[in-house]
Amino acid sequence: MSLLLGPMCQHIPGKKGLTDHSDVKRLMPAKEVYIPLFAGNNSEVELLVNEGDHVYIGTRLANTKSAFPVPLYSSVSGIYKGTVKRPHNSLKPQLHMVIELDEDQEAVQAFEPIDWENASHEDLVEFVKNTGIIGQGGAGFPTYVKYQKVENIDTLIINAVECEPYITADYKCVMDYPEQFVHGVRILKKLAQVDRVLIGVKKTHPDLINLVRDEIKRENLVGIEVVAVPDVYPMGGERTLIRQLVKREYKRLPGECGVIVNNANTAILVARAAEMGQAQAKKYVTFSGEGLKYPTNVLVPIGMSVAEIIEQIGGTIEDVQSLKLISGGPMMGRTMVSDQIVIDRAMNAITILKDEEEPAMTCLRCGRCTSHCPMGLQPVRIANAVKMNDAAEMEKRGAMNCIECGLCTYVCPSHIQVTENVRKAKRTLMMKANKK
Ligand code: SF4
Ligand code: SF4
Numbered sequence: 001m002s003l004l005l006g007p008m009c010q011h012i013p014g015k016k017g018l019t020d021h022s023d024v025k026r027l028m029p030a031k032e033v034y035i036p037l038f039a040g041n042n043s044e045v046e047l048l049v050n051e052g053d054h055v056y057i058g059t060r061l062a063n064t065k066s067a068f069p070v071p072l073y074s075s076v077s078g079i080y081k082g083t084v085k086r087p088h089n090s091l092k093p094q095l096h097m098v099i100e101l102d103e104d105q106e107a108v109q110a111f112e113p114i115d116w117e118n119a120s121h122e123d124l125v126e127f128v129k130n131t132g133i134i135g136q137g138g139a140g141f142p143t144y145v146k147y148q149k150v151e152n153i154d155t156l157i158i159n160a161v162e163c164e165p166y167i168t169a170d171y172k173c174v175m176d177y178p179e180q181f182v183h184g185v186r187i188l189k190k191l192a193q194v195d196r197v198l199i200g201v202k203k204t205h206p207d208l209i210n211l212v213r214d215e216i217k218r219e220n221l222v223g224i225e226v227v228a229v230p231d232v233y234p235m236g237g238e239r240t241l242i243r244q245l246v247k248r249e250y251k252r253l254p255g256e257c258g259v260i261v262n263n264a265n266t267a268i269l270v271a272r273a274a275e276m277g278q279a280q281a282k283k284y285v286t287f288s289g290e291g292l293k294y295p296t297n298v299l300v301p302i303g304m305s306v307a308e309i310i311e312q313i314g315g316t317i318e319d320v321q322s323l324k325l326i327s328g329g330p331m332m333g334r335t336m337v338s339d340q341i342v343i344d345r346a347m348n349a350i351t352i353l354k355d356e357e358e359p360a361m362t363c364l365r366c367g368r369c370t371s372h373c374p375m376g377l378q379p380v381r382i383a384n385a386v387k388m389n390d391a392a393e394m395e396k397r398g399a400m401n402c403i404e405c406g407l408c409t410y411v412c413p414s415h416i417q418v419t420e421n422v423r424k425a426k427r428t429l430m431m432k433a434n435k436k
Helices: 122-130 169-176 180-191 206-218 238-246 264-276 306-312 368-372 379-387 393-395 407-410 419-434
Strands: 031-038 044-047 060-065 072-073 077-085 094-103 155-162 198-203 224-229 259-263 283-289 296-301 323-327 349-354
Touching: 031 077, 031 198, 077 180, 077 323, 094 283, 122 180, 122 264, 155 169, 155 180, 155 238, 169 180, 169 206, 169 264, 169 283, 169 393, 180 198, 180 206, 180 264, 198 206, 198 368, 206 224, 238 259, 259 264, 283 306, 306 349, 368 379, 368 407, 379 419, 393 419
Parallel strands: 155 198, 155 259, 198 224, 283 349
Antiparallel strands: 031 094, 044 060, 060 072, 077 094, 283 296, 323 349
């Protein structure tokens, strides 16, 4: 960790205006969806339907057998045609379930709703596990896991900050469903067994702040407060948000300092599951960036391909040599290997930019990457250790603590891909650990 702590965050242009005030486009694939079966390396999946079966929106399709198992539900109705390998964000082709859509698009109740106010903690955790809900902030961690042990938790933070440039999917979703959002927050509050819930929203979204505050007032709820946070990056990162809202630090997980953090959209999914027995079928996803002709938010079934969505919203710009397709935002997102990748349960944005990276120059030793790192790391030192292939130094410099926020690259005046080097260090250390 660095002793010379600087701002650890930075205001960056939000570019939210490209999508935050236009209507959400509701799209459907022409023929098929492809439900990804990938649940992490070495994880198995148990299929619950057979080729040729008719499935409905909400039919349970599969159970994952990973360390934290969650079921998968169908996002459309139609005929299950079998599995196929397709490009995937894990960088390797992965198995997907192919479902050919029918005309009716009929839904079934995926599971029994729950009397959440009277349910025991164990029953509520088991209920959330059965819903298949995973975190909607991008990481896709199963939601129930955070609530299994809550004895030391005193604060629940709902993250509605959405600090990455371009992305407005959470903003649009909460603006469209404020009642379901606040209801979901109530259920999560009961699940966390806390008296205090803080909802973090960027101060640049006063409409969202007022809407949610009005809903809390209308429902006469106590212990739930909306807090306007500064417009800096990475304010939506767990560590930065916890620091801002409750002035606490932790080593590995927020639970160590008595906090659970959940994304705003996760609360909406929990409300729908508890009240209607509804599994997640569709997603709000921001399609934005200067590479698109008409940036917009879309509401699409899970499993719809990125290529088909881009086509339906009007395509990419033409007067450019090459485009960069990113899963997520430009800071934390990952370059996509193919537009045949589909929208999965955790994706919240696809950003398409002109591919015009500036050439890297010599390091000026200015220290900006270090002073801005929200994790207190010295990214340039880690990058140097990568160049020297010195794993011990990478470890000593705490590379594994990097949250891949991208700020070190963003602030570097020499256009050095510092984050990419820190990612390499993490990969090196992970491979080393796996060999042991
Ligand atoms: S990408 Fe990693 S090393 Fe770079 S600023 Fe963010 S947390 Fe620090
Ligand atoms: S910000 Fe860039 S130029 Fe400055 S010390 Fe870090 S790597 Fe070097």
